[in-house]
Amino acid sequence: MKVELISVGTEILMGNIINTNAAYLSRECAALGLSVYYEVTVGDNPDRLEKTIKEALEEVDIIILTGGLGPTSDDLTKEITAKAVGRNIHTDEHTMQRLKEYFTGRTNITANNWKTAKVIEGATVIDNHNGTAPGEIVSLDSGQQIILLPGPPNEMIPMFDQQIKPHLRALSDMGIYSKMVKVCGIGESTAEYMIRDLMEKQSNPTIAPYAKTAQVHFRVSAMAKDKAQADEIMAPTINRLKKEFGKCIYTMDEATELEEVVVDMLKERGYKLVTAESLTGGLIAATIVNVPGASDVLEESFVTYADRTKAQNLGVLEETLQKYTAVSKETAIEMAKGIQKRTGAQVSISATGIAGPDGGTKEKPVGLAFLGCCIEDKVFVKELHLKGNRRKIREMVVVNALDLIRTSLMD
Ligand code: ATP
Ligand code: MG
Numbered sequence: 495m496k497v498e499l500i501s502v503g504t505e506i507l508m509g510n511i512i513n514t515n516a517a518y519l520s521r522e523c524a525a526l527g528l529s530v531y532y533e534v535t536v537g538d539n540p541d542r543l544e545k546t547i548k549e550a551l552e553e554v555d556i557i558i559l560t561g562g563l564g565p566t567s568d569d570l571t572k573e574i575t576a577k578a579v580g581r582n583i584h585t586d587e588h589t590m591q592r593l594k595e596y597f598t599g600r601t602n603i604t605a606n607n608w609k610t611a612k613v614i615e616g617a618t619v620i621d622n623h624n625g626t627a628p629g630e631i632v633s634l635d636s637g638q639q640i641i642l643l644p645g646p647p648n649e650m651i652p653m654f655d656q657q658i659k660p661h662l663r664a665l666s667d668m669g670i671y672s673k674m675v676k677v678c679g680i681g682e683s684t685a686e687y688m689i690r691d692l693m694e695k696q697s698n699p700t701i702a703p704y705a706k707t708a709q710v711h712f713r714v715s716a717m718a719k720d721k722a723q724a725d726e727i728m729a730p731t732i733n734r735l736k737k738e739f740g741k742c743i744y745t746m747d748e749a750t751e752l753e754e755v756v757v758d759m760l761k762e763r764g765y766k767l768v769t770a771e772s773l774t775g776g777l778i779a780a781t782i783v784n785v786p787g788a789s790d791v792l793e794e795s796f797v798t799y800a801d802r803t804k805a806q807n808l809g810v811l812e813e814t815l816q817k818y819t820a821v822s823k824e825t826a827i828e829m830a831k832g833i834q835k836r837t838g839a840q841v842s843i844s845a846t847g848i849a850g851p852d853g854g855t856k857e858k859p860v861g862l863a864f865l866g867c868c869i870e871d872k873v874f875v876k877e878l879h880l881k882g883n884r885r886k887i888r889e890m891v892v893v894n895a896l897d898l899i900r901t902s903l904m905d
Pocket of ligand 1: 501502504505506511512513514515516560561562563564565578601627643645646648749
């Protein structure tokens with residue numbers, strides 16, 4: 495079923511408030527299996543609002559309007575909706591009674607407050623438990639429905655959640671189910687290119703790529719009666735992603751982060767991890783520490799920023815530093831080997847590179863970094879050519895370092 499969300503309010507158009515209602519309703523509709531085709535914002539203007547409603551009726555099954563149900567003269571959503579569908583407005587006695595109770599004991603009730611008791615003829619009135627203006631569901635002869643909700647989120651959200659959702663759920667027996675395929679080690683554009691045929695002819699399931707720092711996540715979503723049917727619909731796409739990205743997929747679980755996967759793998763193997771960090775300045779260790787239970791695997795971390803401490807603390811040879819410089823494959827390897835030897839841990843990771851903005855040369859530009867990883871007596875090394883500002887480059891190095899541990903452990 496197709497939905498259009500219409501947010502009413504000049505203050506949204508002016509950028510004075512953020513349209514959080516539309517974001518909330520879009521998410522909720524998707525979860526209910528309703529397809530939001532359009533999201534329109536219109537100011538408090540009678541003609542433009544009427545035109546917007548009429549145009550929406552040409553296109554969708556359900557219109558959800560938020561805002562403009564209050565007592566003031568700029569609140570005109572229900573008056574204009576009534577006009578657009580050729581109905582009258584009348585006083586709803588039940589709401590009138592509620593308003594009288596609500597205002598009991600108050601003396602300064604201005605006449606316009608009773609305006610909120612007026613509803614569109616034939617509408618189902620939805621009580622507002624957090625304010626005065628009720629919501630309304632207007633069912634048209636065409637089978638279409640117009641749902642009117644108050645603007646303040648603290649009124650709209652509970653009303654939608656408790657009273658509108660069950661109604662919408664009854665209209666739609668389909669839901670949206672999704673899976674997340676998290677990929678590391680392939681650039682976003684390359685990853686998308688590899689599955690461009692899927693991206694081009696998607697309908698059910700759909701695939702949405704999200705570019706993250708040095709990662710790409712693909713959300714595969716299916717519209718289905720239940721989870722089993724959704725799994726069936728998604729299976730060919732998921733299998734294709736597995737085939738294309740293979741080892742680069744580190745999880746298919748939405749909530750799982752790369753560092754958790756690494757910690758779990760180390761735990762399973764009974765390995766201890768140590769880090770020797772230059773340009774990341776301890777960020778690799780800090781990211782590992784984000785994972786509860788990191789103490790089972792992380793032993794210690796050396797931040798060796800100056801050449802001198804790389805030599806002194808990790809045993810990187812003076813001649814290596816002189817011949818190849820600190821930013822080199824050779825130094826990365828010696829850092830990883832050195833800390834492994836010094837601590838006795840089975841697994842070590844090292845990172846050295848140029849985060850910029852200064853310090854780059856033609857041969858060794860900003861964004862060049864080397865990672866070293868020792869797993870017992872095996873050594874793995876990776877050269878990175880990264881683009882971005884200082885912070886971004888350092889974050890990308892961390893993700894790549896975690897992924898190097900992961901893939902090296904798999905070997
Ligand atoms: P009221 O009875 O308070 O006048 P209303 O239904 O007439 O409610 P509006 O007057 O359009 O709604 O908006 C009232 C307030 O609700 C706004 O000032 C704003 O704080 C909030 N609001 C309205 N629309 C939105 C929206 N789309 N997203 C987030 N907040 C909103
Ligand atoms: Mg208002």
